[in-house]
Amino acid sequence: MSTLTVTKLTKRFGGLIAVNGVDFTFRSGVISAVIGPNGAGKTTFFNMITGLYAPDDGIVELDGRSIGGAKPNRITSLGIARTFQNIRLFGSMTVLENVMVGMHGRLKAGLFGSIFQPPRVRHEEIEATLEGYRLLEYFGLEEWMNERADSLPYGAQRRLEIARALATKPKVLLLDEPAAGMNPRETAELTALIKRMQGELDMTVILIEHDMKLVMGLSEHILVLDYGTKIAEGSPDEIRNHPRVIEAYLGKSAGEAEVIA
Ligand SMILES: Nc1ncnc2c1ncn2[C@@H]1O[C@H](COP(=O)(O)OP(=O)(O)OP(=O)(O)O)[C@@H](O)[C@H]1O
Ligand SMILES: [Mg+2]
Structure with a gap:
């Protein structure tokens, strides 16, 4: 089990700030989620944690040890593994x-x-x-x-x-939209699998997901990004009723807003 902490984590692409000064602690041995509308910076956030992108600013720490800017192989050997949004x-x-x-x-x-x-x-x-x-x-x-x-x-x-x-x-497993493209039955099976896996292997799991049923059913702690900025964090209940979260989703697409309401 391991705790992953990011402090003021930032990534810029030219004039665009894809991830903007995000602070968050992913608690040891629980499932957390990173959510937010398309383009919110979720994958970029994962890419910095896993060494694909060097942060422009900020710190990534695994159990109190700074790992920001390390190469992907090194990050893997330190105990962080991931899956990709596109297989x-x-x-x-x-x-x-x-x-x-x-x-x-x-x-x-x-x-x-x-x-x-x-x-x-x-x-x-x-x-x-x-x-x-x-x-x-x-x-x-x-x-x-x-x-x-x-x-x-x-x-x-x-x-x-x-x-x-x-x-x-891995001690920490990052899943980037694991249920993308799955039908409801496959999604339900995957939900059960992730839950079982996390319990039996005692891992810290962080998932990015648009399927709110999956997110709310699995995660204890949620980070919400919008335009690269953290707009909320909390339990599923706190997030579901958070005005800024509702606004972020309503402002983007009615489809996404429906599932969170
Ligand atoms: N390598 C890159 N070069 C330039 N811009 C990028 C790059 N990667 C991401 N971006 C931009 O950064 C922003 C955040 O992208 P990112 O892929 O992290 O979003 P996301 O939250 O994962 O979105 P989605 O839900 O669609 O997967 C977007 O505006 C995207 O166009
Ligand atoms: Mg993404």
């Missing part, structure tokens, strides 16, 4: 290989070495394969283990992305 799998690799790529950084030896390996390396590889299989089972993906990742149904590809992120054994 990023290795489409031509198998489902099992995709999960094992996630473990790669943790293993001492290369995963796809020659057959002339010392027993220690072979042992490590067998262990990794077993662990990969167990992860796939957990996500209900084992039947597709040897299929190409891009041959999976959409909802299963989304689950595979989460499985791959978990293969790095």
Whole structure:
């Protein structure tokens, strides 16, 4: 379990301030959500935490240790993993290989070495394969283990992305719109899966999501961004009734406003 804290976190793109001086503490071992209208800066916020973008200003701390500006590989090895808004799998690799790529950084030896390996390396590889299989089972993906990742149904590809992120054994897991494009049944299944996963693995989970039912049902603590700025934070009940949140959603799209009302 780990606490992630951001202080005055800021990212500019030319004249646009995509994330503007955001302060927030993601509590250890709970599920938090980052919400806000399209273009509010949510993905940019994740990109700074995971090292894809260096912040222009502000601090990112994992358990009190500054990690802002570190490269993505380093961030992963410190225990922060993520999924992407647009699925990023290795489409031509198998489902099992995709999960094992996630473990790669943790293993001492290369995963796809020659057959002339010392027993220690072979042992490590067998262990990794077993662990990969167990992860796939957990996500209900084992039947597709040897299929190409891009041959999976959409909802299963989304689950595979989460499985791959978990293969790095994260303390903090960031999910960028995990239910995007899912039908209501898939979304309900995913909700149950995230809940179970967080409980059993005792992780700090942070999710970006537009599906308010999912957000309100899963998260204890919510950060609301609008035009890069934090406009509210609180429990689902506090957020649901927050005037600035209602206004931000009403001002953007009636569809989004309906679900939050
Ligand atoms: N690499 C970039 N270069 C320039 N502008 C960017 C870049 N990435 C994001 N932006 C801009 O920053 C703002 C925030 O974008 P971001 O993708 O973080 O929003 P978001 O809240 O994730 O939106 P959505 O809900 O649509 O995914 C937007 O105006 C976007 O156009
Ligand atoms: Mg986004």
